[in-house]
Amino acid sequence: MPLTLEKPAPETVYRQYTVLMADTTIKVDPAVRDRLMVLARERGMTMRDFLAELVGATPTEAELKERYEATKAYCEKHFGVTFTDEDAARAEKVWQDLAAGRPVDSL
Incomplete structure (x- = not known):
């Protein structure tokens, strides 16, 4: 019996993704962006995960x-x-x- 995979409609995938994640653009100097990327890579993380960790560890x-x-x-x-x-x-x-x-x- 052949296996058939159906690709979900883009609007379904996008809606599910955006329910869980909200993207925001943060404008910073290129040097700041590059440093964030280096720091994230040194930790084996994405910049998104690194920023989330940093914000979570910084008290108000x-x-x-x-x-x-x-x-x-x-x-x-x-x-x-x-x-x-x-x-x-x-x-x-x-x-x-x-x-x-x-x-x-x-x-």
Whole structure:
């Protein structure tokens, strides 16, 4: 018995694809595009998958604030440490100084 394959109509395939994926064009400088491609290839990924991973791993401001509050609450509960706004400002200054290569005062 011969096997016959039927090719689905293009509109059927396209409709199914677009239900799952929405393509968006992002305009970037050619150097940025080329770097994204290199980074994706080094990881054995497509640029689409690399960007999705990058975006998924980058927290929003709201997520960072939520993490900060959860960490602060954990430290207070489990270590008896009270972390004030002044402590946070001092720690932020240390990070900025480190990033800028300036000498760092102890916390």
